Amino acid sequence: MTRLREQALRQPAEAAAVLDEARRLRTDLYACLTDPQDGRAFKSVAGAVEDAARLSVFTRGEDGLGRWQPSPAAGLRLPVCAVARNAGELLADPRRFTVRGCPSPDCGWLFLDESGRRRWCSLATCGAKRSAWDLSDK
Template sequence: MATWWITVGDRVLPKQIGGHPALELCNTRSGWGEPYDDRQNYLRDLTYLVTLGELNGLLSHDRANTLIRKASREPQAASDVLASTVSLRADLYDALTGRSTSAGFRRVADAIAEARSRQELVSDSDGPHWVFKGRPSLKESLDCFLVAASDLLTGQRFSQIEGCPGSDCGWLFLNGSGRRRWCQMAVCGNRAKQAAYADRSRQAQP
């Protein structure tokens, strides 16, 4: 059965259909273009964001477990980071779809610059790469997505971003082939087909 979600441990997260971590973060909300309803939000607490980061290869398993334990010990700080994430997610969605206001884009740019400032370039057996400085911070659960978003916003794949036109959806995905229309043909595509068939049937009635 086609669904919008997956289960990771005891957490329900959106099915990973975007093709990039920044898009998967935006897809933790459904119903883009509609008035916000918290029931459409998959980020029930900060541990969901941490789990999403690990699922997308932005956080190691050990780092993710450390952040989950830290979130349990510091519930107010975790709640503050989650609130920042939910607020910034809308600005990021607009930036990725080319709909930003100047103020919204500045909020994204400032958040990315701040996230970058908490990184340093190191070289080890894996070669040169960026890491976050010092002990794990709860902000890292959002920062890792912001750093990934900066690469997408400034890279060639930015032009491949599409939004699903499905009713009550708006999920984002990379459309490198130019032939993809729906987030999932088996879900939003089929719903559209059924709605079109029902409309034709009504019009055909005497």
Template structure:
């Protein structure tokens, strides 16, 4: 399962929940290890201001990441439960909301002011161990989605073997990836989607992640735009 890399490009909260895909071998967990979390953080680096080392700060060590794995997975569990209820218009469990609140309080953001030679800048900064900072950023992303009215439009992929969530830009969208849209609904005598998303991760994204993580982000965004055009052109 180490060769699986999650599709990204949805709101950060959904990208986090989507690190638990279904695979041919059963449920997966793409941030359960130091290496898995490192890959995911690399894909999300531009959305984790204040959580990852910047400038002259030391890089995260394996020990830092090992501690962060637990914190990230805890936030993910609270996020999954809360989002599942909120997208159905139901009240999220109090325990899930409390857990997200605790994560945010553990490393609150401060807008650190500085002079860059031409103007005053304000950059998010957080105190605390890396795991707490990362959990706080992710919990805030979940809070943003939960309080957005669009949360009720979050959908689960229509493929039978997929549990990925997405926020559709077009109401016709039914799949988490363009490959699902390309195969379309089941025809008589077929099983429908022929290539599960986990296969898409392995076959198309892994080499690109190793070479240049930003390529994957670009491809996913293009794919999402093409997917929306696919549905808008439908009957």
């Protein structure tokens, strides 16, 4: 990350463009996960996933397993490429339909609800706040 930080300081215009790209990806991925019918958002995320695939290399890990990783040639886009690849994996996984939104009005986080019974992004944060509110109303 130090290398990326230094590169961003040397290339502030490119860093700003990559930050905008990351924000668009976040917005479109959120739309894909909260509205599976949003074709525009899906196409946008798919484009980012395809770009990330072009900027990836297949390497062998210490455990002997192969894995795709963003190429160092991705430069400042390396973190965006990593997120885009993971987004593509999630959108290709049936578990994407278990993504739920936290009902807390000041949260907005998404989470995987594989049990089908989960309500909060985190019981320790939003769930605990809601429980405290419920108790104070009694």
